[in-house]
Amino acid sequence: MELGEKICHLRKLSGMTQEQLAEKLNIARQTLSKWENGTSMPDIESVVRLSSLFHVSLDELLLEEERHMEEEKTQITLEDMMRINAHSRRTNLLFGSGLVFLAIGIIIAAFEKMLETTTENLTYILYRHIAVGDFQAPPLNYERLLLPAILACAVGVVLCLCGVFSRKDKH
Numbered sequence: 001m002e003l004g005e006k007i008c009h010l011r012k013l014s015g016m017t018q019e020q021l022a023e024k025l026n027i028a029r030q031t032l033s034k035w036e037n038g039t040s041m042p043d044i045e046s047v048v049r050l051s052s053l054f055h056v057s058l059d060e061l062l063l064e065e066e067r068h069m070e071e072e073k074t075q076i077t078l079e080d081m082m083r084i085n086a087h088s089r090r091t092n093l094l095f096g097s098g099l100v101f102l103a104i105g106i107i108i109a110a111f112e113k114m115l116e117t118t119t120e121n122l123t124y125i126l127y128r129h130i131a132v133g134d135f136q137a138p139p140l141n142y143e144r145l146l147l148p149a150i151l152a153c154a155v156g157v158v159l160c161l162c163g164v165f166s167r168k169d170k171h
Contacts, residue, residue, distance in 0.1 A: 098159030
């Protein structure tokens with residue numbers, strides 16, 4: 001890669017326009033454009049400022065050695081780290097949401113079971129203490145009460161599985 005191409009590449013990686021970089025270097029935008037196109041070369045002072053501005057060594061900026069290219073390929077770039085971090089956040093959100101829904105489902109199921117037990121005990125006590133032979137239990141549909149618990153557990157399991165498989169896909 002030529003020096004002009006490196007300058008252009010570093011400028012784009014840093015998210016700057018030609019005008020912004022030229023302003024930081026105290027040069028005209030046209031001068032920077034000529035450097036990037038390879039029609040002219042920057043002076044030594046400008047190369048040192050570029051090196052400092054982009055946090056690269058002068059060797060990396062000026063030399064065209066294979067060694068630097070190989071090092072660049074093996075190093076994790078900021079873009080890679082941002083992609084990994086974003087994926088990790090999504091995975092953690094899926095997994096965490098799954099656990100929350102799973103916990104909600106378990107709590108609802110436990111509450112429903114306690115309500116059913118309490119109602120049955122209350123029915124028995126009332127039936128025993130009331131001498132009327134046709135006492136009926138309160139008309140509650142316990143299966144319908146379990147539906148939100150089952151749904152919350154299912155959503156939780158699906159989200160957890162998505163989080164687990166998403167984590168495995170990246171590794």
